[in-house]
Amino acid sequence: MSHRVLCRPSALLFDCDGVLVDSLASAEAAWKTWATTYKPDFDMERDMQHGRRAMDTIAELVAPDVVERAFEDLLRSEMETVDGTGAIPGAVALTDSLPVGRWVAVTSGPRELALARLNSAGITLPERLVTAEDVDxxxxxxxxxxxxxxxxxxPVAECVVFEDAPAGIAAGRAAGVGWVVGIGAGALEPWSDGSRPDVVVPDLDAVRFVDGDLVILSTLS
Incomplete structure (x- = not known):
């Protein structure tokens, strides 16, 4: 496709894992370690919906009286493997090109882990960050x-959301954001309510922010 302007957003809201940073290998290693103690038959593809808070997933997998301890142990394992986190292609260049105060990272991960992964990936930290602790x-x-x-x-309707997970795409749609950009092939799958992005790109190398316009260079959809 030819380059096209998708929108002129007032703010850009980025999911973290799978959008700004590639933490898949480190997360898989941490969950594998966690499962040996808490859920030996755990299977990431079967038992996880990417994009949700780890605490919400854990609460569905273990007894209520061990949820908090299980979450703390997972976080410890994730922090131990955080050095394996790198940047998604285009993430550093795009975020560095954005005006100060125009973008917010909105992650399902805890603040400590989100900051560590962003730092490991070499992404300049946003002025504002929404993490698992900031929402009910x-x-x-x-x-x-x-x-x-x-x-x-x-206004939320003036925001564009960048998401790789169907759960996150559904969250953006439910919030009433103006536009949703899906990242990677996983974003092509609709959530159970039918939520889909406006466009799906391979990664952030396919996105530019030019004079207030969000420009899409190539798409998967």
Whole structure:
């Protein structure tokens, strides 16, 4: 396709894992270690929906009285493997090109882990960050992206969301964001409510922010 302007957003809201940073290998290693103690038959493809808070997933897999301890042990393992986190192609260049205060990271991960992964990937930290601790309900609930728009100080309908996970895409749609850009082939799959992005790109190398316009260079859809 030829280059095209998708929108003129007032703020850009980025999911973290799978959008800004590639943490898949480190996350898989941490969950594997976690499973040996808490869920020996754990299978990531079967038992996880990418994009949700780890605490919400764990609460569905273990007894209520061990949820907090299980989450703390997972976080410890994830922090131990964080050095394996790199940047998604184009993430550093795109975020570095954005005006100060115009973008917010909105992640399902805990703050400590999100900051460590962004630092490991070499991404300059945003002024504002929404993490698992900042919301009562995680994705696919709209609260994370509503909070992101609040942090940016703009109406949610003037925001564009970048997401790789169907749960996160559904959260953006439910929040009423103006546009959703899917990242990677996984974003082509609709959530159970039918939520889909406006466009799906291979990675952030396919996105530019030029004089206030969000420009799409290539798509998967």
């Amino acid at each position: 309900r995680g994705k696919p609930d709209p609260q994370p992206y509503l909070r992101g728009a609040e942090h940016a100080g703009v």
